[in-house]
Amino acid sequence: MRSVSIIGYGITQFAEHWEKSFRELIAEAGTMAVQNAGLTGKDIQAIYGGCMASGRFIGQEHIGALIADQLGLNPIPATRVEAACASGGVALRNAFLAVASEAYDIVAVGGIEKMTEISVSEAAIALGGAGDQETELFHGASFPALYALMARRHMHEFGTTEEQMAMCAVKNHKNAVGNPTAQFRKEITVEDVMQSGYVASPLKLLDCSPITDGAAALILCSTEKAKKMGFSNAIEIIGSAQASDSLALTGRKSLTEMTATKVAARDAYAQTGLKPSDIDFAEVHDCFTIAEILAIEDLGFFKKGEGGKATEQGKTALNAEKTINPSGGLKAKGHAVGATGIAQVVEACMQLQGKAEGRQVKGAKIGLTHNVGGSGATCAVHIFRRVQQ
């Protein structure tokens, strides 16, 4: 396989976009990415789009063709990828493979979700479809409930506390203040989280990522071609891995680790020859605060059971021992589910180019993104570095 790099990116504001439609968000992020790369639409040979549940959220399927249509890129092939909240990360991996395999030289990959056009309880049903419909959602197990089951077990086995989980949210809100495209640019306190009311105990409202509208897009190009075209700021994808696990929590080996994360991380590290300690920062999938604790353990940044304590000790803060979620994470940047896996990569590119003003990780050379689908049934891990000149 040949090397692949990112030569352009675009992202919309993450927010409740009552005034913008699904297709407007796609067009906004897509054109921004093409322009950022300094290309024209004619240069794009194929499109991959991550989207989880547009059928449930806006009654629209057939998203691949819609994206190409809205960007004025017909008749190039356009493919929708769905892997619940990992739709974006898995779309990126498919786009990466399409270029690495030499099927195409330049492709666009995007992620999109428009979640605020239905009620919260209807949205809970749409998101619940990321778990096991027949044995979880059927019994009233909402998505927060599934993560709450993991959180309670983590507390039981390792003594993780609700305050330590709250500190993930506090840290991510603080980072989001420096991110202009984040949904919540407002600091919160541990007390705010603790008093925010249970959604599914032990998880409270401010342990949960919000309902968000947003889109993000990347332009991928073979590294060799990017060099020939004179891109001096390209970001190379040096690791790309994906793994799966049982759809239902009851089928898992453990409730306190995500095997799919461990396997995807192992494979991505092996491709790059890097160790967890070589990673300068990571955008991890903190759909709930407990998910960030599981992620930083399963990615090998901290020992199993010590993620809560590491967070409490401030080791995951911006420019501390291991910067986690400089963008504000899903919690504060927002979680437009299908867009999240691509938005994480936009953040990684900005950090590696030194353009993340207000939240810049000093001297960032290697970044990692971690995108989870459902309660851990899919995981995509990617590792990036700035292309050396």
Next chain:
Amino acid sequence: MSNGALPLIWRKFPERYLLRGNKCTNCGTAFFPARKVCPNCRRKGKLVEEDMPKEGEIITFTEVFTAPAGFEIETPYFIAIIKLTNGAKILSQIVDSAREKVKIGAKVQKVFRKISDIDPEGPIAYGYKFKVVG
């Protein structure tokens, strides 16, 4: 929604009423719900029907305050993952139990209850819930 579909509800009677799953006689693992392929043995596996034990213990739980559509009227309610006495795990609501008794390690027993009637013109779904014993 699909949970209210009559063919699905009808097809699930043995599973949801009797806790009928299956077991691989090659590796001895019990599965609930029943699987068509043993993930441990795949083609070498031999699956035979088996009813799960009706007792187990809570290995983790949550109390749900914000419910998905159709469950709002029941809030707050407990959801738990239970390890049955044969080792199979099952996710279920915990009902008829004092709040302080719902904890990790608590012994529970299956009861038969209405689960949902989301569609007013569709079938009512019944099935298992569990209650704390002792």
